[in-house]
Amino acid sequence: MGSLWIVLRDVINNGLGSVCRIAAVSSSILARSAPVSLPTAADLSTRLGRLELANPILVASGTFGYAREMERVVDLSKLGGVVPKTITVEPRMGNVPWRTVETTAGMLNSIGLDNDGLESFLTHHLPYLRAMPTKVIVSIAGRTEQEFVDMASRLGDCEGIDALELNVSCPNVSGGVDFGTDAAMCRQLIAGVRGACELPILAKLTPNVTSIATMAKAATDGGADAISLINTLLGMAVDWRRRQPMLGNVFGGLSGPAIKPVALRCVCQAAQAVDTPIVGIGGIGTIDDVMEFLVAGASAVQIGTANYYDPQVSENLVDALPAALGTAGVQRVADLVGTLDTTRKTNQTACKA
Ligand SMILES: Cc1cc2nc3c(=O)[nH]c(=O)nc-3n(C[C@H](O)[C@H](O)[C@H](O)COP(=O)(O)O)c2cc1C
Numbered sequence: 264m265g266s267l268w269i270v271l272r273d274v275i276n277n278g279l280g281s282v283c284r285i286a287a288v289s290s291s292i293l294a295r296s297a298p299v300s301l302p303t304a305a306d307l308s309t310r311l312g313r314l315e316l317a318n319p320i321l322v323a324s325g326t327f328g329y330a331r332e333m334e335r336v337v338d339l340s341k342l343g344g345v346v347p348k349t350i351t352v353e354p355r356m357g358n359v360p361w362r363t364v365e366t367t368a369g370m371l372n373s374i375g376l377d378n379d380g381l382e383s384f385l386t387h388h389l390p391y392l393r394a395m396p397t398k399v400i401v402s403i404a405g406r407t408e409q410e411f412v413d414m415a416s417r418l419g420d421c422e423g424i425d426a427l428e429l430n431v432s433c434p435n436v437s438g439g440v441d442f443g444t445d446a447a448m449c450r451q452l453i454a455g456v457r458g459a460c461e462l463p464i465l466a467k468l469t470p471n472v473t474s475i476a477t478m479a480k481a482a483t484d485g486g487a488d489a490i491s492l493i494n495t496l497l498g499m500a501v502d503w504r505r506r507q508p509m510l511g512n513v514f515g516g517l518s519g520p521a522i523k524p525v526a527l528r529c530v531c532q533a534a535q536a537v538d539t540p541i542v543g544i545g546g547i548g549t550i551d552d553v554m555e556f557l558v559a560g561a562s563a564v565q566i567g568t569a570n571y572y573d574p575q576v577s578e579n580l581v582d583a584l585p586a587a588l589g590t591a592g593v594q595r596v597a598d599l600v601g602t603l604d605t606t607r608k609t610n611q612t613a614c615k616a
Pocket residue numbers: 275323324325326348349370372374376402430467493494495517518519520522544545546547565566567568569
């Protein structure tokens with residue numbers, strides 16, 4: 264991952280617009296694979312409450328820019344949907360560098376919600392996004408409940424938005440996780456947004472809580488159509504020689520393969536606690552990862568960090584899904600969701616010994 268990391272660091276620290284430069288330096292990335300014809304028998308469609316998707320493969324907020332940056336690299340029409348970078352009312356510069364660090368099995372970031380702000384999103388990004396041949400789920404974050412409600416109300420009046428994802432789980436901004444760690448605040452926030460806008464609502468929760476089931480119930484009670492799990496895990500990296508933290512913000516969010524077991528556990532526990540559809544996120548990069556999340560209870564998945572080392576990973580996962588469904592002995596995604604046998608296995612012999 265070393266040389267890829269150099270490119271990735273450039274992208275993160277110098278802006279996601281430079282994603283296209285990745286393609287320029289990597290001919291293998293630009294070498295598009297031949298279109299794969301899907302077996303007609305496979306039904307990839309899935310439903311997140313009021314939101315229907317052609318397939319369950321989405322790209323995660325913050326790892327795909329505003330989607331335009333990726334159009335020359337990824338066939339966007341193949342994706343179930345995109346979640347652009349979280350927007351806030353005002354533009355934000357984000358945190359001081361370094362804002363990313365590679366770790367043993369993933370990455371730490373403390374971007375700090377660097378984004379163009381609501382007005383720029385509406386005038387500059389949304390016209391492009393609404394013409395895209397896939398579903399658009401706009402991610403928003405507010406400092407207060409009123410900010411969330413006001414943004415949702417504005418966006419709810421716009422054409423071309425299929426759903427909102429409420430980012431109540433950003434670990435890199437002051438107060439960013441408050442709504443995602445306090446069940447009463449979370450329920451009230453979602454209820455407020457639900458009352459202000461008719462779009463389907465996904466609540467993106469943080470794993471940095473004692474009980475993910477409690478938070479999933481709060482999001483459900485508030486009226487969320489779906490629950491996105493998980494955002495990054497709070498972590499840090501240390502340069503002991505300089506006695507300095509590696510990140511300018513000291514702490515950051517851990518993502519990538521390292522967090523997949525935590526994400527799977529959260530999806531499984533939430534699925535057992537609520538009937539609300541779940542979107543699995545965390546370390547997903549292979550078709551086996553996708554299948555594990557679907558079986559554990561996710562109705563769809565989002566691909567995050569994996570986009571950085573293979574921007575085409577999402578469309579390739581869509582191609583791989585029909586065969587994997589065949590291997591699982593089902594024809595529809597819906598027939599796989601939540602089919603995990605969680606009966607506790609006990610070893611009587613070991614107990615007796
Ligand atoms: C560089 C970077 C920026 C991110 N920015 C956002 C963001 O703006 N909004 C958000 O909801 N999640 C953000 N995330 C979290 C991802 O959407 C995702 O929840 C997380 O990375 C776990 O998935 P992964 O392991 O597949 O990356 C960001 C993640 C990374 C790595």
